[in-house]
Amino acid sequence: MATCSSDQSVKVWDKSENGDWHCTASWKTHSGSVWRVTWAHPEFGQVLASCSFDRTAAVWEEIVGESNDKLRGQSHWVKRTTLVDSRTSVTDVKFAPKHMGLMLATCSADGVVRIYEAPDVMNLSQWSLQHEISCKLSCSCISWNPSSSRAHSPMIAVGSDDNSPNILAKVQIYEYNENTRKYAKAEALMTVTDPVHDIAFAPNLGRSFHILAVATKDVRIFTLKPLRKELTSSGGLTKFEIHIVAQFDNHNSQVWRVSWNITGTVLASSGDDGCVRLWKANYMDNWKCTGILKGNGSPVNGSSQQGIFNASLGSANTSLQNSLNGSSASRKQS
Amino acid sequence: MGLQRSEEELAGKSRKAQLIQVSKNYRSVIRACMEDMHQAAISTRDPALQGQYSTQVSILSAMELIWNLCEILFVEAATAGALLLRLLDWVRLHVCDVDSMVREVLSSESPSKHKLFWNVVDVFVLQGRMDEARHLLSKEASANPTSMNMYKILDDLMKKMPVPSLGNTQTLTELELKWQHWHEECQRYLQDGTFASNPHMESICKILLGDEDAILEKKELMTTWYHFLVTRLLYSHPTVKPMELRFYAQSSMDLFLGGENSPEPLDMILMAAFEFEMHQVIKECSIVLSNWWFVAHLTDLLDHCKLLQSHNLYFGSNMREFLLLEYASGLFSHHSLWQLGVDYFDHCPEFGRVYLELHIERIPLSTEQKALKVLRICEQRQMHEQVRSICKIMAMKALRNNRLGSALSWSIRAKDAAFATLISDRFLKDYCERGCFSDLDLIDNLGPSMLLSDRLTFLGKYREFHRLYGEKRFPEAARLLLTLMTAHIAPCSFWMTLLTDALPLLEQKEVIFSAEQTYELMRCLEDLTAGNPDKQKFQDDDIETTKVEMLRLALARNLARVIVKEGTVEGS
Numbered sequence: 001m002a003t004c005s006s007d008q009s010v011k012v013w014d015k016s017e018n019g020d021w022h023c024t025a026s027w028k029t030h031s032g033s034v035w036r037v038t039w040a041h042p043e044f045g046q047v048l049a050s051c052s053f054d055r056t057a058a059v060w061e062e063i064v065g066e067s068n069d070k071l072r073g074q075s076h077w078v079k080r081t082t083l084v085d086s087r088t089s090v091t092d093v094k095f096a097p098k099h100m101g102l103m104l105a106t107c108s109a110d111g112v113v114r115i116y117e118a119p120d121v122m123n124l125s126q127w128s129l130q131h132e133i134s135c136k137l138s139c140s141c142i143s144w145n146p147s148s149s150r151a152h153s154p155m156i157a158v159g160s161d162d163n164s165p166n167i168l169a170k171v172q173i174y175e176y177n178e179n180t181r182k183y184a185k186a187e188a189l190m191t192v193t194d195p196v197h198d199i200a201f202a203p204n205l206g207r208s209f210h211i212l213a214v215a216t217k218d219v220r221i222f223t224l225k226p227l228r229k230e231l232t233s234s235g236g237l238t239k240f241e242i243h244i245v246a247q248f249d250n251h252n253s254q255v256w257r258v259s260w261n262i263t264g265t266v267l268a269s270s271g272d273d274g275c276v277r278l279w280k281a282n283y284m285d286n287w288k289c290t291g292i293l294k295g296n297g298s299p300v301n302g303s304s305q306q307g308i309f310n311a312s313l314g315s316a317n318t319s320l321q322n323s324l325n326g327s328s329a330s331r332k333q334s
Numbered sequence: 335m336g337l338q339r340s341e342e343e344l345a346g347k348s349r350k351a352q353l354i355q356v357s358k359n360y361r362s363v364i365r366a367c368m369e370d371m372h373q374a375a376i377s378t379r380d381p382a383l384q385g386q387y388s389t390q391v392s393i394l395s396a397m398e399l400i401w402n403l404c405e406i407l408f409v410e411a412a413t414a415g416a417l418l419l420r421l422l423d424w425v426r427l428h429v430c431d432v433d434s435m436v437r438e439v440l441s442s443e444s445p446s447k448h449k450l451f452w453n454v455v456d457v458f459v460l461q462g463r464m465d466e467a468r469h470l471l472s473k474e475a476s477a478n479p480t481s482m483n484m485y486k487i488l489d490d491l492m493k494k495m496p497v498p499s500l501g502n503t504q505t506l507t508e509l510e511l512k513w514q515h516w517h518e519e520c521q522r523y524l525q526d527g528t529f530a531s532n533p534h535m536e537s538i539c540k541i542l543l544g545d546e547d548a549i550l551e552k553k554e555l556m557t558t559w560y561h562f563l564v565t566r567l568l569y570s571h572p573t574v575k576p577m578e579l580r581f582y583a584q585s586s587m588d589l590f591l592g593g594e595n596s597p598e599p600l601d602m603i604l605m606a607a608f609e610f611e612m613h614q615v616i617k618e619c620s621i622v623l624s625n626w627w628f629v630a631h632l633t634d635l636l637d638h639c640k641l642l643q644s645h646n647l648y649f650g651s652n653m654r655e656f657l658l659l660e661y662a663s664g665l666f667s668h669h670s671l672w673q674l675g676v677d678y679f680d681h682c683p684e685f686g687r688v689y690l691e692l693h694i695e696r697i698p699l700s701t702e703q704k705a706l707k708v709l710r711i712c713e714q715r716q717m718h719e720q721v722r723s724i725c726k727i728m729a730m731k732a733l734r735n736n737r738l739g740s741a742l743s744w745s746i747r748a749k750d751a752a753f754a755t756l757i758s759d760r761f762l763k764d765y766c767e768r769g770c771f772s773d774l775d776l777i778d779n780l781g782p783s784m785l786l787s788d789r790l791t792f793l794g795k796y797r798e799f800h801r802l803y804g805e806k807r808f809p810e811a812a813r814l815l816l817t818l819m820t821a822h823i824a825p826c827s828f829w830m831t832l833l834t835d836a837l838p839l840l841e842q843k844e845v846i847f848s849a850e851q852t853y854e855l856m857r858c859l860e861d862l863t864a865g866n867p868d869k870q871k872f873q874d875d876d877i878e879t880t881k882v883e884m885l886r887l888a889l890a891r892n893l894a895r896v897i898v899k900e901g902t903v904e905g906s
Contacts, residue, residue: 042727045734064735098723122756205688262692263663283656 002048006033010050010060012075024075025062030054035091041098044121048077049104051090057083057106061124080124085114085132092141099148103130105156107139113158113174115183133174133183137162140197143212147204152226153178153238155186157212159196170196171214173224175238187224187240192216198257202264211245213258218249219269219279221287246287250277266290275300350410353639357405360631361398368394396600397628399428403607404615404632407576409639414506414575415498418567422462425564431557432457446474452534457555459538460565464492481532488535491520491542498572506573513572517543544570550589559590560604576610583608612636616653630661655682659689666693676711687715695720699728709747722748729753738764739773742790746780751787758789762796766831771797792823799835812839812846819858829862830878833885840888845896852893859885 001013001021012025032053040047046062060077083090088110096103102118104127115131118124140161145152154176162170169188177184198215209225225241251271258269267279278291292300368391375387406412406420432454439445439454448454451474458467468489475485496512504512520543523529529536540548549556549565556562563586567574574582583605587597597605599622606614619629637654662678665671675693679686694712699705705728712720725748732741738760745753765771777797784794795818802811815836818824824832836855839846847855863882 043723043730045730062734203692205685205692262696263659263689265663283653 002037002039004029004034004037004050008032008034008052010034010037010048010077012048012062012077025077027077029058029060029079030056032089035089036093038094040095040102040104043098044102045124047080047124049093049095051093051106053089055084055086055089055108057086057090057093057104059083059104059124059127081127083114083116083127085129086110086112091139094142094144096144096154097146097148100154105142105144107135107142107158109138111135111138111160113139113142113156115156131183133158135160135172137168137170140195141199141215143199143201145201145204145210147201147210149204149206151208152210154183155201155210156183157199157201159199159214161195161197163195167193170194170216171199171212173212173240186238187242189214189222189242191244192220197254200258200260200267202260202267203262205264210240211264213260213267213269215255215258215269217254218247219251219255219258219267219277220244220248221246221267221279245281245285246279248277248279248287248289250289251275350639353409353635354405357401357409357635360635361401361405364394364398364401368398393623395428397623400600400603400607400615400619401628401632402427403604404636407579407607407610408612408636408641412576414573415509416500417576417579418498418564418572418574419500421564422568425561426461426463429461429557429561432555444473444477445470446477453555455534456538456541456552459492459541460549460552460556460561462497462565462568464495468492481535484529484532484535487523487528488538491516491523491539494519495542496572510573541565542569546589553590556590559587559601562586562590563608580609612641613653616657620657626657626661626664630657633657652684655684655686658682659685663689663693666697672697673707673711680715690715691717691720695723699724702728722750724748726750726753729757733757733760739776742773743776746783746786746790749786755787755789758787758793761793762789762828771800788823789825792818792825792828795823796828796832803835803839808839808842808844808846812836812851815839816847816851816854820854826862829858830881833859833862834881837885837888840892845892845899847892847896849893849896849900852889852896856886856889856893859889 001015002010003013004010008028008030009026010029011023013021014024015021029050030052032055034050034052037048037050040049048060049057050060051057059080061080063076063078083106086106086108088108090106090108093104093106096105096115102121102124103115105113105115107113111134113131113133113135114129115133116127117130118127120126135158137160139158141159143157143159145155145157147155156174158172158174160168160170160172162168169190170192171189172185173187173189174183175186176182192214194217196214196216200213202211202213204210209223212222212224214220214222221244223243223245225243227239227241248269251269251273253272255269255271258267260267265280268276269279270276274295276293277289278293279287280290281287294300371387371391371394375384375391378384378387402424406417406424410420412420435450436454436457439448439450442448445451445454451470455467455470455474458464458470471485471489471492475482475489494516496509496516498509520539524536524539524543529539537548537551541552544566546566549562549569553562556565560583563583566586567582571578571582587601587605591597599618603615603618603622606618616629616633619632620626623629633654634657658678659682662675662682665675665678672693676690679690679693682689694708694717697704697708699708705724709721709724712724725744729741729744729748729750732738732744738757742754742757742761745757761771761773761777771777774797777794778801780790780794784791795814799811799814799818802808802814815832819829819832833855836847859882
């Protein structure tokens with residue numbers, strides 16, 4: 001696990017056999033607050049990217065150091081490249097899905113999304129800027145669509161935390177156009193007009209539509225269903241049918257981060273109320289809260305627990321026990 | 335909690351008996367866990383742990399209770415007659431608060447004098463255990479000769495009570511008729527005041543008549559409303575049909591709880607079962623239990639009984655899959671139970687495969703054995719992309735740790751030509767720097783996988799050259815060396831090294847290279863030097879020129895010798 005902080009450093013943590021977390025590396029990465037840190041797919045090795053208020057993004061690789069270090073449980077990370085194209089704070093950095101090769105996107109406060117590629121996956125110091133997308137609004141977060149289906153072109157969602165009083169859509173979807181070889185705006189979610197702090201595409205399990213979670217003043221989940229590609233002269237940008245399938249204001253405050261599990265069935269959100277909430281859809285596609293965790297990881301009682309916490313015997317179970325006072329707790333079969 | 339100990343065999347289950355057996359197996363698994371938990375609970379000193387274990391035992395007990403009822407009502411689908419018998423068994427099995435009392439009375443010296451004697455008799459009667467009740471009563475009779483008359487009558491009544499039989503020896507109509515007669519007989523005796531002098535016996539008679547108030551008086555001995563339900567049915571509607579259950583169940587619960595207690599979740603679940611609302615049962619269980627095991631497996635069983643589909647709700651088997659996916663996903667976070675999860679996913683037709691693909695890539699591959707295990711699973715299911723990905727990850731890990739041999743074998747397994755080329759290059763570079771190969775075993779035994787990439791082929795062949803040289807099979811070595819260059823298997827960057835390797839062969843006492851071969855070598859050398867002069871490294875200029883000169887000299891000398899040799903006629 002990698003964490004980043006406004007203390008300008010990034011820390012990497014490993015889980016030991018008995019389940020304890022140890023910090024195996026901690027180093028200064030930027031000359032400003034580090035906003036985000038993200039892992040590349042392990043196929044490319046142990047690689048991290050970080051972005052910061054100091055207007056740069058950096059790519060780091062773990063090198064296997066001396067055996068002494070290994071014994072002490074320490075690892076070494078070296079900077080492979082610094083991406084300095086931005087003139088303002090870089091607010092998010094994300095690697096593209098692995099089927100696109102070694103590629104990453106950054107977004108900055110000046111509203112520019114930049115997409116870089118490392119043509120030689122073994123050489124992490126060579127990155128070339130492939131695309132620059134101007135979003136017109138200050139960007140705060142990006143998310144690649146992880147779907148590797150041939151039916152979908154690469155897609156990236158950009159969120160904005162622009163605070164000026166306008167009603168511009170704060171979430172935009174950009175899609176790669178094979179013909180023009182450029183990213184073009186495919187859609188904007190007009191209903192999202194409050195500052196957006198985080199967005200995340202859900203992993204696609206063979207669905208024909210996409211699911212996007214948005215962290216803004218509440219938690220929102222959208223489905224984007226691609227309609228038939230319009231045969232425009234530029235060769236077809238997909239149009240989407242957008243529905244909002246869930247909206248939750250349980251945090252009762254700004255929601256800062258949203259994150260999906262591997263199968264895209266559970267969404268986790270964190271907010272200013274100091275809680276992490278888990279959201280899940282049942283087999284009828286109704287989304288509900290299935291768990292609330294406080295900052296120290298303890299569950300909040302009274303929430304309906306649907307099997308997320310296998311270890312805990314929460315309040316739900318005591319009610320079952322009460323009804324069992326009739327039947328024997330100490331079963332002795334004669 | 336890792337309840338699942340036995341693997342689910344889902345193929346070929348078409349017969350009801352089989353299904354019932356499976357259901358029983360599940361129940362015995364639950365019971366086994368209960369026993370274990372119970373043992374743990376009594377053997378632990380820590381009160382907190384003890385509390386936890388006891389809670390688990392109660393939950394397991396409830397689960398078994400629910401499952402058993404579902405087995406009777408849904409899986410076996412017991413019909414009128416058999417239904418009552420099954421329900422009686424069910425009650426006897428699960429309501430056992432009274433066991434200790436029973437034991438106490440039975441083991442005492444003169445049971446009929448025990449203060450709880452009549453309680454125990456009542457218990458037997460309430461549970462329809464006529465023989466045992468009569469046995470106890472006989473003790474009382476022998477102790478109190480005065481009530482011999484009453485006893486005889488009561489005993490007779492109890493003996494004659496018609497009950498449904500399993501052997502199909504009588505039809506329901508016959509049973510009903512008999513039962514009606516018997517009921518009337520009991521009625522007569524009661525009205526005649528036969529038992530008036532012994533309130534206990536009178537109350538038993540009333541129970542036999544199905545008098546609700548009399549039965550309700552014995553609430554403490556029944557402890558639960560479902561016991562009350564079954565007793566009521568036994569003594570008022572022994573031929574109850576499954577579909578009639580819901581009415582009796584609802585009224586039983588109301589009467590028993592009497593408005594003072596509200597129903598607990600467990601009660602609601604059982605009620606839903608009596609009402610044959612399977613979905614409701616599953617839904618309530620999902621809410622109350624913190625683990626998907628129960629609902630996933632129960633739903634799966636019901637689905638195999640073809641019961642969920644008949645309920646006219648389109649997501650019948652989707653629900654089964656949904657629950658199984660949930661359960662199996664949960665297993666994957668466990669370091670060893672994930673292997674069970676694989677089987678579950680295999681049996682989820684719609685999403686099982688894609689779920690498996692996603693989960694299997696995320697299993698932490700802490701050891702090679704684990705990686706190989708995972709790979710075997712992927713290969714068995716033709717998950718080529720996952721195989722490639724996992725091999726790539728392992729290869730990268732090995733490469734970073736400078737274990738070139740391991741990295742190479744992983745990239746061969748991944749059929750990753752590009753990576754194999756890269757690693758071969760590393761091997762060759764290592765050789766150039768150190769003059770020897772690492773991981774000789776691997777390279778020697780590459781076999782056909784050598785053909786994965788050109789560079790890899792070269793590596794294999796080059797190593798073969800060295801081996802031949804080591805075995806002093808010079809002509810073959812020479813031939814191979816030449817082929818490496820002329821067939822363009824060797825990369826240009828390596829030609830200098832190859833030519834340098836040719837030097838010792840040229841310097842041998844015996845002539846090894848033929849004239850033609852020497853001409854070839856010379857041509858290679860010229861190609862190399864004439865080729866790109868700026869490719870030469872500046873610092874190695876001197877060394878390079880010296881090498882080239884030495885080579886030219888050696889080649890010329892060899893040529894001279896070979897011309898003479900080939901021109902000479904061997905002594906005839």
